[in-house]
Amino acid sequence: MLKHYSRLLILLLLFLISSCASKKAKFEDYVFKTKTEEVKYQTAYDKALKLWNIPYTEEDVKTSFGTAHVVIAGPKNGKDLVLLHGMDASSTMWYPNIKAFTKKHRVYAIDFIMEPNKSNLTAKSLSSKDILAFYNEVFDHYKLKKFDLIGASRGGWIATLLATQKSNSIDKIVLLSPAQTFQFIDKVGKTSSALMLKLFPSEKKFGKTLKTFSTHPENISVIYKRQFYLANKYSKSNSSMLKMMPFSQKELELIQNPVLVLIGDKDVINSEESLERANKYLANCKTKTVKDAGHFLTIDQPKIVNDAVINFLE
Numbered sequence: 050m051l052k053h054y055s056r057l058l059i060l061l062l063l064f065l066i067s068s069c070a071s072k073k074a075k076f077e078d079y080v081f082k083t084k085t086e087e088v089k090y091q092t093a094y095d096k097a098l099k100l101w102n103i104p105y106t107e108e109d110v111k112t113s114f115g116t117a118h119v120v121i122a123g124p125k126n127g128k129d130l131v132l133l134h135g136m137d138a139s140s141t142m143w144y145p146n147i148k149a150f151t152k153k154h155r156v157y158a159i160d161f162i163m164e165p166n167k168s169n170l171t172a173k174s175l176s177s178k179d180i181l182a183f184y185n186e187v188f189d190h191y192k193l194k195k196f197d198l199i200g201a202s203r204g205g206w207i208a209t210l211l212a213t214q215k216s217n218s219i220d221k222i223v224l225l226s227p228a229q230t231f232q233f234i235d236k237v238g239k240t241s242s243a244l245m246l247k248l249f250p251s252e253k254k255f256g257k258t259l260k261t262f263s264t265h266p267e268n269i270s271v272i273y274k275r276q277f278y279l280a281n282k283y284s285k286s287n288s289s290m291l292k293m294m295p296f297s298q299k300e301l302e303l304i305q306n307p308v309l310v311l312i313g314d315k316d317v318i319n320s321e322e323s324l325e326r327a328n329k330y331l332a333n334c335k336t337k338t339v340k341d342a343g344h345f346l347t348i349d350q351p352k353i354v355n356d357a358v359i360n361f362l363e
Contacts, residue, residue: 080163081165081284090276091167093272093279094166094167096275097273100144100272100273101120101144105122106122107119107120107167110187110190112187113186114170115168116162117183118159118168119159119160120157121157122155123151123155123156124155128197129157129191129195129196129197130154130157130197130362131156131198132156133198133201133204134201135201135202137165139160139167139280140160142273145355146347146354146358150355150358150359157193157196159184161207165279166280177292200222200224201225202226202227203229204225206227208222208224209222209224209230209296219306220307221307221308221309221361222308223311225347226318227323228293229295231319231323232323233295252278255274258281261317262317262344263345264315265348268348268349269345269348301330305332307333307335309335309336309361311336311357312337313342313345313346313349315341317343318344324338
């Protein structure tokens with residue numbers, strides 16, 4: 050019961066601060082409050098993207114909701130692979146994994162249009178139906194068929210949402226510690242550091258948040274830390290997470306794709322209960338708990354994650 054009320058309190062606070070942020074904003078941008086903040090963040094993004102350390106191209110795709118920024122890498126004749134990043138993390142977050150992912154795949158890393166990155170939302174806040182339409186427009190633009198899909202955290206929730214469509218072009222799916230997908234946040238109290246960071250951003254609170262979500266925050270590149278911190282500092286509080294409800298049994302049973310679900314043994318978002326629901330309701334599912342890893346699986350144990358993902362996809 051206490052856990053239930055704690056969750057409600059956090060959701061209420063997020064709603065209130067998101068409302069306040071939208072009322073104060075004068076700069077006409079869904080994410081950033083001022084043009085200066087946007088430029089400073091974009092500069093940090095560009096530096097962090099270079100951590101990929103492989104050839105890549107960046108493209109902007111016009112959609113009904115604004116511009117989708119897509120980072121493309123890997124062999125042109127490789128199987129198509131779409132990457133959906135975690136909340137406020139942007140496509141640059143894949144730097145510990147991208148070399149492994151692009152060995153045999155043509156990768157399309159898409160920046161989520163409602164967060165700080167290089168995508169640009171020109172419509173109102175998107176509903177789940179709008180999110181589906183947004184991604185399907187990007188998939189159609191690149192003529193993606195029978196592509197593999199990897200989603201981390203919020204990206205895992207979106208990947209699951211996409212897979213619930215009766216007609217989709219997805220082949221295999223990897224969910225890396227998907228948020229709010231199989232269950233509500235597991236350890237609500239511990240995630241309060243992320244809420245406090247949104248309310249009163251500071252380097253100290255940012256450091257505490259990293260320690261909460263990662264077992265090895267020391268592994269995170271200083272360059273990427275800078276970008277990730279600015280995302281939390283400058284972006285308007287992300288009220289869209291309030292709409293992310295765990296999927297029902299009926300919704301999960303719609304998914305017939307092969308699915309791999311990975312969580313860390315010290316994850317504050319998921320627990321073994323997540324894996325139990327995945328195994329119970331997904332028709333074709335494999336699960337794995339990664340030792341000495343938190344919510345930031347790709348940072349904490351990149352080799353283990355990379356090997357597990359590649360073995361599954363191949």
